[in-house]
Amino acid sequence: MKKWLLLIGLIGVIGAAVGYYMYTKPKSAMEDQKSDVVLESAQLVAEFEADEAAAELKYLDKTIEIKGEVKEITDSGIILESGNDMVGVQCEFEHPEDISSVKVKDIVKIKGICTGKLLDVVLSRCIIIQ
Amino acid sequence: MKRVFPVLLGFFCVLNIAFSQKYFTKTAVITFESKTPMENIEAVNKSGTCVADMASGNVEFAVLVKGFQFEKALMQEHFNENYMESTKFPKATFKGKLNGAEKIDRTKNGKHNVKASGQLTVHGVTKPHTVDVVLEVKDGKIIASSNFSIAVADYNIAIPSLVKDNIAKIVNVKVNANLEPLK
Numbered sequence: 047m048k049k050w051l052l053l054i055g056l057i058g059v060i061g062a063a064v065g066y067y068m069y070t071k072p073k074s075a076m077e078d079q080k081s082d083v084v085l086e087s088a089q090l091v092a093e094f095e096a097d098e099a100a101a102e103l104k105y106l107d108k109t110i111e112i113k114g115e116v117k118e119i120t121d122s123g124i125i126l127e128s129g130n131d132m133v134g135v136q137c138e139f140e141h142p143e144d145i146s147s148v149k150v151k152d153i154v155k156i157k158g159i160c161t162g163k164l165l166d167v168v169l170s171r172c173i174i175i176q
Numbered sequence: 177m178k179r180v181f182p183v184l185l186g187f188f189c190v191l192n193i194a195f196s197q198k199y200f201t202k203t204a205v206i207t208f209e210s211k212t213p214m215e216n217i218e219a220v221n222k223s224g225t226c227v228a229d230m231a232s233g234n235v236e237f238a239v240l241v242k243g244f245q246f247e248k249a250l251m252q253e254h255f256n257e258n259y260m261e262s263t264k265f266p267k268a269t270f271k272g273k274l275n276g277a278e279k280i281d282r283t284k285n286g287k288h289n290v291k292a293s294g295q296l297t298v299h300g301v302t303k304p305h306t307v308d309v310v311l312e313v314k315d316g317k318i319i320a321s322s323n324f325s326i327a328v329a330d331y332n333i334a335i336p337s338l339v340k341d342n343i344a345k346i347v348n349v350k351v352n353a354n355l356e357p358l359k
Contacts, residue, residue, distance in 0.1 A: 073249040106242065106263060121203040121354065122222035136202060138223045138243065161242035162266045164225045165202060170243045 076140070076157060076173045079109045087114030087135040091128035094163045105160040110169060112137075116152045124148060124156070125166060136166035144174055197231040199318050199355035206239050206351050210344040217251060217343070219244040226353045228320070233277040235292060237270040237351075259333050265300040272305075280311060287312045292322070298331045318355040325349065 083105065090112060094101040114126035117134050124145055126135040137156050139145055148154060155176040158169030204224030210217040224239040241262035246252040256262040272294015280288050288311045296305040307324040325346045328335060335343050 069248070069250055071249050072247065073252065102263075102266065106266070122205075123203075125202070136223055140245070159242075161223075162240040164223070164238050164240060164267070168223050168240055168243060170223070170245065 073171075076109075076159075076171050079157070081111035081157060082108040084111040085113075087112055087126040088129045090135060090160075090167055091130055091133050094167050095130065095133060098163060102162060106162060108160055109157065110160050111155065111157045111175065112169065113153065113155050116148060116150050116154055119145070119148065119150060123172060124154070126154075126156075132165075133163075134166045135169060136164075137169045137172040139172045148174070198227060198229050198358040200227045200358045201225065201353050201355050204237070204239070204351060204353035206244075206349065208244070208350070209348045211348070212342060212344050215342045217246070219246045219252070219255065221245065224351070224353065226320070226355060227358075228274060228277070228318070228355055230274075230277050230280065230282060230318070233274040235270070235272055235274050235277075235294070237353075239268050240266055241268055242266065259328075259335070260299055265298075267297075268299075269297045270305070271295050274309060274311070277311070280313065282313050282316070282318070285312075285314055296326075298326070299333055301331045303330055316357060320351070320353045320355055322351045323348065 090101075090105070090110070093104070112126065112135060114128065114135060116124055117127040118125040120136070122142060123137045123139045126137065128134050137158055154174060156169065156172050157175050158172035161168045161170045202225050203222055204226045206221045206224045208219055221239055221243040223243050224237065226235065226237045228235040241260045242256060244252070244255065246255065270292075272292050274290050274292050276288075276290045280290075290309050290311055291306055292309045293304070293306040295302050305324075305326075307322050309320055309322045312319040312321075325348050327346050328343070329345065335345075
């Protein structure tokens with residue numbers, strides 16, 4: 047009888063520990079995340095322009111590895127050229143110091159999570175790969 | 177004559193920038209905080225877009241809900257999937273008027289308190305909202321900042337009873353936008 051109680055108690059403790067771990071778990075680092083899609087900025091923008099709803103279905107919450115030319119450097123990241131003057135790919139960086147050496151016209155490879163489109167298609171939590 | 181034209185053109189371009197009425201940014205910072213005795217939760221989004229026409233006072237603001245970054249992974253997941261349903265309602269927007277914007281002298285640095293009133297859309301629900309905004313003119317740019325609160329229930333966001341002590345019924349929203357003249 048005592049053994050049973052002990053076992054139940056133990057399961058309870060393990061459960062609470064796992065629960066606490068899950069609850070306080072920080073987000074996994076972008077470096078460790080596998081890319082779901084690899085493509086160029088022009089293609090991503092073209093797909094959002096052609097059919098935003100379909101592109102959202104395809105790309106929202108996905109980790110995207112994107113290649114493109116730097117059009118503009120902003121307070122929080124980089125905007126990539128897409129061949130379309132009105133729409134670019136806005137990459138928001140968690141650590142702005144990551145892009146301190148990036149210059150306009152550079153060709154860069156960036157990994158981030160697609161959060162949708164405002165004026166530009168937006169990628170969050172970006173890191174520079176190359 | 178041949179030389180006058182480019183000079184004149186350049187002059188008009190400069191004039192145009194100096195008197196540009198529209199200001200804009202793609203990197204407005206939106207922070208929201210939920211404070212309860214149990215837990216403080218904060219999330220930041222640095223990719224808000226804002227366009228403000230200082231002549232008419234018209235202002236439009238938009239932010240992608242999925243772009244809010246939380247410290248804890250699970251919170252971000254719950255925020256997107258359960259509360260904001262961000263796949264169904266990807267954007268939060270504000271469309272309205274900056275009352276008194278046209279009276280602001282944009283050639284002089286200084287701070288101005290105005291009220292912005294308009295329609296706030298969150299979680300697919302649109303409600304009229306009036307907020308206090310500080311517009312600071314600084315070297316031809318405008319820094320807009322605002323601090324307001326939203327009742328979660330007003331926007332049909334249901335908080336499960338299990339976590340009702342951890343999430344505030346009224347959340348504070350802070351907005352900070354460095355608006356540059358639109359060229």
